[in-house]
Amino acid sequence: MKLRIRHSETKETFRLDLPPSSSLADLQALVAARLGPAHDSAAVRLSLNRRDELAASSTAETLQSVGLASGDLLFYTLDPSGFSSSTPPAPLSQGAPPPPPGPAAEALIVGSTVPAGGGSGDRPPDRGDETLATGGNPQEEMAPMEGLEEEDLMSPPGEYVMEVDDGRASNSVPGFLKRILEAEKENESARSELGVLVIAIHAVLLESGFMAHNCEGNRMPDGWASKASTVSISYTIPEVTRPDFEAVVGTIELKILLVGKFVDVYGYLLGSSDLYRLCLDASKYVPFVLSSMDVMSEEGEKIVFELWKTVKDRLSLPLLIDLCEKNGIPPPPCFICLPTELKIRILEFCSGTDLARIACANSELRYLSSNDDLWKQKFLEEFPGREMSGRRGDPGRRWKDKFAACSEDKKRNKRHRVVSSIYQFGAPPLLRRDPSPFGIPMPLVIGGDYDRFPAIGLAGPSGHFANPHLLGSRRRKDGLGGILS
Amino acid sequence: MSSGDSGPSSSKQLVQQPAAAGRSPNQPPLLGAGGRKVIVLKSGDEEEFEVDLLDAMQSRTLRRAIEDGCGDGPMPLPNLTGPVLAKVVELFRRHRGDPRWADELQETEKEGMFKDYAPQKPTAEVKGFDREFVSVDRDALFDLLRAANFLEAPGLLDVTCDAAADAVMNMTVEEVREYFGLVNDYTPEEEAALRKQHEWAFQ
Numbered sequence: 001m002k003l004r005i006r007h008s009e010t011k012e013t014f015r016l017d018l019p020p021s022s023s024l025a026d027l028q029a030l031v032a033a034r035l036g037p038a039h040d041s042a043a044v045r046l047s048l049n050r051r052d053e054l055a056a057s058s059t060a061e062t063l064q065s066v067g068l069a070s071g072d073l074l075f076y077t078l079d080p081s082g083f084s085s086s087t088p089p090a091p092l093s094q095g096a097p098p099p100p101p102g103p104a105a106e107a108l109i110v111g112s113t114v115p116a117g118g119g120s121g122d123r124p125p126d127r128g129d130e131t132l133a134t135g136g137n138p139q140e141e142m143a144p145m146e147g148l149e150e151e152d153l154m155s156p157p158g159e160y161v162m163e164v165d166d167g168r169a170s171n172s173v174p175g176f177l178k179r180i181l182e183a184e185k186e187n188e189s190a191r192s193e194l195g196v197l198v199i200a201i202h203a204v205l206l207e208s209g210f211m212a213h214n215c216e217g218n219r220m221p222d223g224w225a226s227k228a229s230t231v232s233i234s235y236t237i238p239e240v241t242r243p244d245f246e247a248v249v250g251t252i253e254l255k256i257l258l259v260g261k262f263v264d265v266y267g268y269l270l271g272s273s274d275l276y277r278l279c280l281d282a283s284k285y286v287p288f289v290l291s292s293m294d295v296m297s298e299e300g301e302k303i304v305f306e307l308w309k310t311v312k313d314r315l316s317l318p319l320l321i322d323l324c325e326k327n328g329i330p331p332p333p334c335f336i337c338l339p340t341e342l343k344i345r346i347l348e349f350c351s352g353t354d355l356a357r358i359a360c361a362n363s364e365l366r367y368l369s370s371n372d373d374l375w376k377q378k379f380l381e382e383f384p385g386r387e388m389s390g391r392r393g394d395p396g397r398r399w400k401d402k403f404a405a406c407s408e409d410k411k412r413n414k415r416h417r418v419v420s421s422i423y424q425f426g427a428p429p430l431l432r433r434d435p436s437p438f439g440i441p442m443p444l445v446i447g448g449d450y451d452r453f454p455a456i457g458l459a460g461p462s463g464h465f466a467n468p469h470l471l472g473s474r475r476r477k478d479g480l481g482g483i484l485s
Numbered sequence: 486m487s488s489g490d491s492g493p494s495s496s497k498q499l500v501q502q503p504a505a506a507g508r509s510p511n512q513p514p515l516l517g518a519g520g521r522k523v524i525v526l527k528s529g530d531e532e533e534f535e536v537d538l539l540d541a542m543q544s545r546t547l548r549r550a551i552e553d554g555c556g557d558g559p560m561p562l563p564n565l566t567g568p569v570l571a572k573v574v575e576l577f578r579r580h581r582g583d584p585r586w587a588d589e590l591q592e593t594e595k596e597g598m599f600k601d602y603a604p605q606k607p608t609a610e611v612k613g614f615d616r617e618f619v620s621v622d623r624d625a626l627f628d629l630l631r632a633a634n635f636l637e638a639p640g641l642l643d644v645t646c647d648a649a650a651d652a653v654m655n656m657t658v659e660e661v662r663e664y665f666g667l668v669n670d671y672t673p674e675e676e677a678a679l680r681k682q683h684e685w686a687f688q
Binding site: 207209332334335336345346348349350352353354355357359360362363364365366408411 | 658679
């Protein structure tokens with residue numbers, strides 16, 4: 001088993017190759033030996049995600065069973081408090097040894113329903129690849145973004161909630177997850193590592209147009225959590241359940257297993273040998289999926305999005321397309337079948353107002369279009385030079401909200417031009433032309449105070465707050481009244 | 486393509502020549518010796534297209550295949566149809582020297598094969614061609630998008646994604662659903678709240 005070992009602070013990396021039967025203690029000893037003779041192997045702390053320390057429940061446990069695979073990147077530190085020690089996930093149900101990864105496992109698990117030979121199709125049988133793709137290192141992936149987010153991190157926490165109340169929450173909590181998490185919040189099993197990922201996967205499948213057998217709406221199917229380490233759920237699509245339709249294959253089945261720190265997902269059409277397989281790093285995704293009910297961090301949003309995208313592109317869509325093809329149903333419309341990257345790329349070419357309308361089309365597009373980086377790009381494109389000015393520069397605000405605010409301004413200015421010509425005798429022109437009645441330079445005040453005049457006697461002083469959701473509470477705290485609209 | 490003599494000296498000439506059909510049967514396709522100029526792409530419906538090696542390099546997928554030595558015979562592309570591949574090959578030819586990928590190519594170049602392949606900004610003519618290229622109906626556009634995705638060709642991706650974004654420009658929510666073939670999965674309350682939240686975009 002080949003591993004890359006990186007110091008969590010200095011980023012110094014080296015490679016180790018050790019037999020698959022090695023234990024965590026062997027690995028620690030090797031790392032310590034590599035660092036120099038003065039190092040004690042017990043002082044070496046290892047982590048996959050630079051947060052939670054890897055721990056083995058017994059000394060005999062092999063590296064594979066703690067969730068490591070060839071090609072993994074591991075972090076180490078000698079600082080005893082460098083990683084938070086987490087309890088290792090409960091091992092597989094008593095007595096059942098964890099199935100070895102690789103093709104053998106696939107045959108073992110689905111052998112009863114699927115012809116085992118060639119079960120993995122053209123997908124790489126080696127778990128290492130999967131792990132690299134999905135279980136990689138979040139910090140590394142996030143690295144290019146850190147500079148951009150610096151500004152947003154400075155904002156005092158809690159301000160979001162107050163300012164945009166439902167606005168921020170509905171942007172960040174992916175709708176697909178929220179519905180199911182809410183429906184299952186009473187369920188104890190929904191809190192386990194496996195349970196959380198099962199819910200997330202279930203949510204993505206429902207969003208893609210599948211319906212689970214024996215289950216209604218956003219609930220999980222009955223009895224889904226009856227076994228500790230394996231969950232199977234079967235799904236169908238509405239087209240094949242019509243009474244006049246003779247389905248060739250009506251059902252797809254998912255098997256979701258907890259193997260060490262990983263959750264393996266197998267998806268296949270009943271009776272078909274095509275098997276889609278995912279291996280998800282539970283410790284990476286679960287905390288963020290759970291926290292998605294509250295306000296999520298930027299990192300959390302990215303991780304949950306990655307999970308959504310992986311399940312969607314590599315499990316849900318291929319299964320949906322296969323099922324349609326087998327039954328001779330026309331495949332889902334063209335756009336739906338595009339991979340997520342391409343959908344996002346199309347959105348990148350849309351204007352900000354188009355994006356906002358597209359978000360209202362369906363929940364998948366809302367999720368795709370809620371990315372803050374996307375809105376930052378739109379803002380810089382359409383309102384260049386205004387990102388730091390006045391209230392728009394609030395570091396805590398999402399770019400989408402900033403965009404909305406600027407957009408409102410622009411619209412109001414346009415409206416004002418029309419309105420002011422109607423009211424041209426209503427107020428002295430000199431007063432109305434003064435852009436800064438308090439003598440403070442305000443680049444963004446264009447029209448901000450003017451529209452108040454047409455409102456006088458019509459809607460009262462607060463009549464012009466176009467969108468109280470976006471501007472309300474902060475504005476009222478503002479000593480200058482509404483002039484900085 | 487009248488595949489010229491071998492040697493890097495001919496590559497400049499090729500850049501200026503429009504790629505034409507008709508490869509000399511005596512010219513064995515070879516990579517690495519500097520003699521290889523044309524590869525053959527075979528669509529899912531068995532149509533064959535000749536494409537200048539340098540043009541094919543615009544696609545990362547094709548480039549990987551060529552570098553792996555898979556380009557000696559006709560290269561099968563089963564998920565592209567003849568008409569789509571014909572359009573794509575034409576776009577590659579027009580975008581020869583496009584800086585979006587020519588830079589990348591020069592970084593990875595081997596044995597001076599592409600050293601005369603200078604990046605050049607797309608001319609007005611190329612832009613006109615691009616507009617023409619994507620003036621197709623929705624399904625054809627999505628075929629091109631899928632082809633672009635499969636071929637990993639940056640130029641083709643930009644042109645097609647831009648066209649898809651243009652297509653939904655100023656559309657109402659209902660029109661967007663219709664165009665993208667989306668199912669509205671909001672409850673009426675959710676949708677009303679969303680529209681209110683995005684009020685600024687509806688005028």
